[in-house]
Amino acid sequence: MNLPKQWRLKGQRYRLEGQRHSDGRVRFPAQPAKLGEASDAWQPYQLASTGELYSWTAQRSNRSEFDHEPIVLVGMIKLADGCMLTAQLTDCEPSELQIGMAMEAVTRSWGKVGDDDLLVYGYKFRPKLVD
Amino acid sequence: MQQVFIAGTACTAVREHYDRSLLDLALEALHGAVGTLDPNLIQALYVGNALGDTLSEQSQLGAYIAGAAGLNCEAVRVEAAGASGALALRQGYLAIASGQADVVVVLGVEKATDKLDAALQAALALGLDGELERALGLTLTGAWALLMQRYLHEYQLPATAFAPFAVNAHTNGAGNRHALYRFAINAQKWANAGQIAEPLNMLDCSTVADGAAAVVLVSQRYAREVAQPIAIVGSATSSSNVALAQRSDLLWLEAAAASGNNALQQAKLKRDAINIIELSDPHGIAAALSLEALGYAERGQATQLAAEGVIAKDGALPLATAGGYKARGDVGGATGVYQVVELVAQLRGQAGANQIANAKTALAQCLGGVGATAVTHILQVAEV
Secondary structure (H helix, E strand, C coil): CCHHHHHHCHHHHHHCEEEEECCCCEECCCCCCCCCCCCCCEEEEECCCEEEEEEEEEECCCCHHHCCCCCEEEEEEEECCCCEEEEEECCCCHHHCCCCCEEEEEEEEEEEECCCCEEEEEEEEEECCCC | CCCEEEEEEEECCCECCCCCCHHHHHHHHHHHHHCCCCHHHCCEEEEECCCHHHHCCCCCHHHHHHHHHCCCCEEEEECECECHHHHHHHHHHHHHHCCCCCEEEEEEEECCCCCCHHHHHHHHHHHCCCCCCHHHCCCHHHHHHHHHHHHHHHHCCCHHHHHHHHHHHHHHHCCCCCCCCCCCCCHHHHHCCCEEECCEEHHHCCCECEEEEEEEEECHHHHCCCCCCEEEEEEEEEECCCCHHHCCCCCCCHHHHHHHHHHHHHHCCCHHHCCEEECCCCCHHHHHHHHHHCCCCCCCCHHHHHHCCCCCCCCCCCECCCCHHHHCCECHHHHHHHHHHHHHHHHCCCCHHHCCCCCCEEEEEEEECCCCEEEEEEEEECCC
């Protein structure tokens, strides 16, 4: 079980913690400064939790950890603050999905990890319920 | 810099080789490529392999294969997902070009069928970003599907616009005895295929299978003794973000563009000098974006190029003349070496039913993951 890794990632997975640059750019997840950047150029920032669907797929041939699910929906979301991220989609059917539709973040189970079935939670996105 | 030449080449048939191990396949390709060359002349072995530690549970493939081959020399495994073999070729190229060696062997080998498909999908997804993509359940096929979905939206195309890539690959695969699928398909059959990762359907997805390919690289000193030496006149690699969401433009394969341009510049060639091309084409979208990155089509226009027959054997830029990923089979990290073995056969006039007349210059580009690594080689008939 990779428990330390799951613990280390709790900020990005539970709270969508990213970073914002002094020039206004936003990125996800938080990461060390790139070469040539000042170490304090990027500051902690919580991403917007809404955005629009940029692309999506409905996977019907899945990896061993996910092959109990007939379809895994994955999308790319362009958040309201301009940051892009990839996420599982939930609470919807493939037939409902349209590029450009409004989406919102929710916290859901990502699955079980290791022999002890550690339950891992994180962000997913669903079609926005109320405008 | 020394000039670098390709001497011997060989590959195994691409199959689900349930009765053969990674080592069996590797040795068949090595024996074929080395032929009667004195093994004592071989100064290094570069092994391109993507999945060996996961699916064959074997690391140190350099030493593992060199030992089995009876070689006691520098032996290195190179890994960059699907670009592993091409990157191994680049390491071999650099060893000769730098003057460190005069004879090296490059091997691409993949043994994909020792585990069931769900485990294979998990291994292939290691080429994605582990924390941002793989952890979500995204597969490598799913990642390409995200690009295709966006491409269809941006350029207002139907999915069937991509059918000509697979139809072309299968037409050519039928003439390649090493190909996994030796039958033709048509656009109607393509359109009726079931979905794998929407909008990618079964006939727009390659099958990962087992195989090995090898080439012997030599300096000019040894090239004089080779019957039909082929020169590597361009070799370049580049990289971009592994995570799709961290790319500034989802539909632009930045590394493919950079490595292609750099290889052409090194070869002092314009792109229209290329007679024949091999790309990473596990799906039509991959071929289309590669053609656009290399400048053969304007953005959003690559499917039109395919529809007009430009990529066919009698077209201006024949693509996947041995079947490409779709019909020859997707040999994972071995692919980059397969591409070069197939192009060398073309340049030597040994491609049989798939021979392109008067092919003198060829380009091979191989991608790792969804193009985070791109490796381009340009080959030319040599006069030594």
